[in-house]
Amino acid sequence: MALFEAIHVHKRFGDHVVLEEINLSFEEHKLSGIMGPNGAGKTTCFNVITGRYKPDRGQVIFDGQDITGKPPRTIAQLGISRSFQVMNVFDEYTARDNLLLAVPGVRQKGLNIVHDLANDIEFNAKASDVLNRVGLAGKEDVLASDLSYGQRRALEIGIALAAEPRILFLDEPTAGLGAEATAELSAMINRLKQDVTIVIIEHDMSFLFGLADHINVIHWGQVVAQGSPDELKANKWVQSSNLGKLA
Amino acid sequence: MQHAERWITREMLVAFLIFGTLPLWVDSVGLYSYIGVEVVIWMIFALGFNLLLGYTGLPSFGHGAFFGIGGYAFGWFQFNMMPNLWLALLFAIVMTSIIGALVALFVSHRRGIYFALLTIAFGQIFFFIASKWTSLTGGEDGMLNIKRLPADFGFVSFSLQDNTALYFFVFIVFALVVIVLWRLTHSPFGKVIRAIKQNEMRVGFLGYNVYFYKWMVFTISCAVSGLAGGLFAMAQEGAYVQVMSLQWSGIVVLMTLIGGGFVSFWGAVVGTVVFFLARDLLGTYTEAWLLWYGLMFMVLVMFKPEGIAGMWQDAVKALRRRQIVASSPSAHPVGK
Amino acid sequence: MDFLYNLLPHLVNGIALGLLFALIALGFMLIIGVMEVINLAHGSLFALGAYIALVIITPEGGLAMPFLENWFGIAIVPRYVAALILAPFVVAFVGMGLEFCLRRTYGKDPLYGLLLTFGAALVIEEAIRVIWGHGEYVLPIPKEIRGGFIHADLIWSTYRVYAAIFSIAMIGLLWLFIEKTPYGAIIKAGAHDSEMVRALGINLPKLRTLVFGFGTALAAIAGIIMAPIWGIRPQVGVDAVVPAFVVIVLGGIGSFWGAVIAGLMVGMVVGLTAAFFSDWSLLSMYLLLLAVVTFRARGLLGKASALEN
Structure with missing residues (x-):
């Protein structure tokens, strides 16, 4: 059974249907992709799945549990973590503090006023580990606002990763990155996928085709094609659309 | 460095040294010792307020209400229950916490403009009630004859009638408040509320119950304000409705920002000192000192918030x- | 039935109040629309309008200079009309000055804009205290709009009827301005679409300054009309800001008629409370604000806006 499923999810804003009867399922230990042109409803799809918006109809199931319409914090506590397309890091905090905040153990100590976070070996080790994994080793004490654009993107992913997710959603991680940085990111995600289930939204097709085990193509709020990258390359719809040309 | 700094820092020692010796030198710089009492009490108030403005990014424009309620609670308790300093102060804290917690239920789901306007509304409501409920508060005349109760430790009791004795008492309270609030703001809790200020939505997506944290900060902030209000009623030997007006609620906002509450724990303390110095020094030259002070605030918001x-x-x-x-x-x- | 019948004059008072609230709120809304700033100083500018009218109408206002003797010697009607025209201009200039200061906060955390206008509110209020003192003034008005008249066995306040008619006229003019002139179209566009404003070749900073001035002038007009009802006190501005906000939230941000309808509702609630518990009538407004923001934060027309951030 899939780790995460969206069943007949429907979402409108006013009289504009953004998601129409979407069915998605993400397998554990796999990297799944959601692709589609801009405005196809990809980000809305993420927002519904991770609790930012309530779907009008349909169900969202995580690990056999119905999480439809639950608030983001509840969904996050279950081990669902996400990054954002628009940068959402804590600018006044150092890279380390950004990550510490996301560590579930720190969250459980959130009301503890005696705890000494700066000298907590376990949590700091976790933060350092995540910094290594996203390629920010050595930047521990740099303020997030002083990091370069690419580093901030990496930190954005790091925050989502530090939450120790069972499933990690990444919203357009390549947005604004150059070719070289994109290649680095690709290598990093390739390493991450060894130990965490990942779902990525992307419109950079080559990026996704190189990484994903399974891809869903969304267009006009509907899933128009599904399958492995190879199957999709053979798919008539994808070939006839301009998405196919990119692949 | 590590473990002692969790509770006491170098800055704290400097502050304690300066304020702990204030009665010794205050006359020689041309000020009088009662001003020390007021300054220290307002520093407590500003520190409590800055939990909201500086740390959580929540602009409360009605905080004078809680300062005022603390004063009335302190007076009411000593008149009607028991003239015991500790219990009266505790009562002031508990009352403002309860009222603050109720108000927080309304405001903790809000931020920005809505938060600001709701706090103005609540502030005005309490101001109104305090002005009109004459039998309880004395209305416009105020609640008079509040006693400076002695600090009774069982085996020894200190009279606080004298301004210098009262000063040392409020100074010790201030020191305790500083230590507790420093710890609070440098704990995981403090980390979370500062993160809420920077990016509330992301904090929610990390699994934190943002509303609960905001509710908690608001309540704690009210409790500290109530404590300060109780002390102020004791210092003034009366509780007056003016401190609950929008103008006084605004002054604590001005103080805290001018001092640098957005970037430093000590901003609230510095800001309070600057305010009282401005009042007493500028005030001797011009009636309009508050106008200049307000202009200074505007300039700072524009160029150096x-x-x-x-x-x-x-x-x-x-x-x-x-x-x-x-x-x-x-x-x-x-x-x- | 008698009881309800006797309430009628209070209802009319409430309607007059409500229309004035709507007028304040519309000025407020123009500013929110074009720059997404809440002007917490709106109330102080409202008060300033009343004080400046006082200066123009009576020597008690502080301009008791010899060369002005002739001016104060003429009949009150022209002085009153002059105040209605000149005072809003003066206040508009103050408002434009405030907008100039606000420019430093554009693009930053909206908290700073809020703090700046709050500071401005205190500064203006304090300036009023310094210039005119703490006491309360009464704005002299022409005898034609003073007193009361008896109609259908009930006593009606002439001034309230005048205030209602005046407000209706102002709201009507404002509506014509927004709907029928190119300026209005730009103001409406500026709210959501500064790109369109730029495409039309309009200088956005200038537009913002002008709209700010225009919005504050409306506050001043409302202040002058309200003065005989509420009296002129330095802190009267706070009592004006809150209803304006209630009206805007209740009516829905950006909705012209929403504001008018909400203004009438709020005015009637306050007017009727005043009939029974006059001390507490302003309290009813604050309670109304709580109720509105708690249960209907997006207003009756429910649009999301920058104010929630």
Whole structure:
């Protein structure tokens, strides 16, 4: 059974249907992709799945549990973590503090006023580990606002990763990155996928085709094609659309 | 460095040294000792308020209400229950916490403009009630004849009638408040509320119950304000409705920002000192000192919202950079 | 039935109040629309309008200079009309000055804009205290709009009827301005679409300054009309800001008629409370604000806006 499923999810804003009867399922230990042109409803799809918006109809199931319409914090506590397309890091905090905040153990100590976070070996080790994994080793004490654009993107992913997710959603991680940085990111995600289930939204097709085990193509709020990258390359719809040309 | 600094820091020791010896030198700089009592009480109030404005980014424009309620609660308790300093202060804290917690239920789902306007509305409601409920508060005349109760430790009891004795008492309360709030703001809890200020939505997506944290900060902030209000009623030997007006609620906002509450724990303390110095020094030259003070606030919001503490931090940074450059001409200056 | 019948004059008072609230709120809304700033100083500018009218109408206002003797010697009607025209201009200039200061906060955390206008509110209020003192003034008005008249066995306040008619006229003019002139179209566009404003070749900073001035002038007009009802006190501005906000939230941000309808509702609630518990009538407004923001934060017409951030 899939780790995460969206069943007949429907979402409108006013009289504009953004998601129409979407069915998605993400397998554990796999990297799944959601692709589609801009405005196809990809980000809305993420927002519904991770609790930012309530779907009008349909169900969202995580690990056999119905999480439809639950608030983001509840969904996050279950081990669902996400990054954002628009940068959402804590600018006044150092890279380390950004990550510490996301560590579930720190969250459980959130009301503890005696705890000494700066000298907590376990949590700091976790933060350092995540910094290594996203390629920010050595930047521990740099303020997030002083990091370069690419580093901030990496930190954005790091925050989502530090939450120790069972499933990690990444919203357009390549947005604004150059070719070289994109290649680095690709290598990093390739390493991450060894130990965490990942779902990525992307419109950079080559990026996704190189990484994903399974891809869903969304267009006009509907899933128009599904399958492995190879199957999709053979798919008539994808070939006839301009998405196919990119692949 | 590590473990002692969790509770007491060097800055704290400096502050304690300055304020702990204030009665010894205050006359020689041309001020009088009662002003010390007021300054220290307002510092407690401003520190409590800054939990909201500086740490959580929540602009409460009605906080004078809680300061006022603390004063009335302190007076009511000593008149109607028991003339015991500890219990009366405790009652002031508990009452403001309860009322603050109820108000927080309404405001903790809000931020920005809605938060600001709701706090104005609540502030005005309490101001109104306090002005009109004459049988309880004395209305416009105030609640008079509040006693400076002795600090009774069982085996020994200190009279606080004298301004110097009262000063030392409020100073000790201030020191305790500083230690507790420093710990609070430098704990995981403090980390979370500062994160809420920076990016509330992301904090929610990390699994934190943002509303609960905001509710909690608001309540704690009200409790500290109530404590300060109780002390103020004791210092003034009466509780008056004016402190609950929008103008006084505004003054604590001005103080905290001018001092640098956005960037430093000590901003609230510095800001309070500057306010009272401005009042007593500028005030001798011009009736319009509050006007100038307000203009100074506007200029700071425009050009340096980090306030005095922010300027200080910039100066320290610049100095360090110069030292690094001077000590090793080839090295690049490093930020921070 | 008698009881309800006797309430009628209070209802009319409430309607007059409500229309004035709507007028304040519309000025407020123009500013929110074009720059997404809540002007917490709106109330103080409202008060300033009343004080400046006082200066123009009576020597008690502080301009008791010899060369002005002739001016204060003429009949009150022209002085009153002059105040209605000149005072809003003066206040508009103050408002434009405030907008100039606000420019430093554009693009930053909206908290700073809020703090700046709050500071401005205190500064203006304090300036009023310094210039005119703490006491309360009464604005002299022409005898034609003073007193009361008896109609259908009930006593009606002439001034309230005048205030209602005046407000209706102002709201009507404002509506014509927004709907029928190119300026209005630009103001409406500026709210959501500064790109369109730029495409039309309009200088956005200038537009913002002008709209700010225009919005504050409306506050001043409302202040002059309200003065005989509420009296002129330095802190009267706070009592004006809150209803304006209630009206805007209740009516829905950006909705012209929403504001008018909400203004009438709020005015009637306050007017009727005043009939029974006059001391507490302003309290009813604050309670109304709580109720509105708690249960209907997006207003009756429910649009999301920058104010929630």
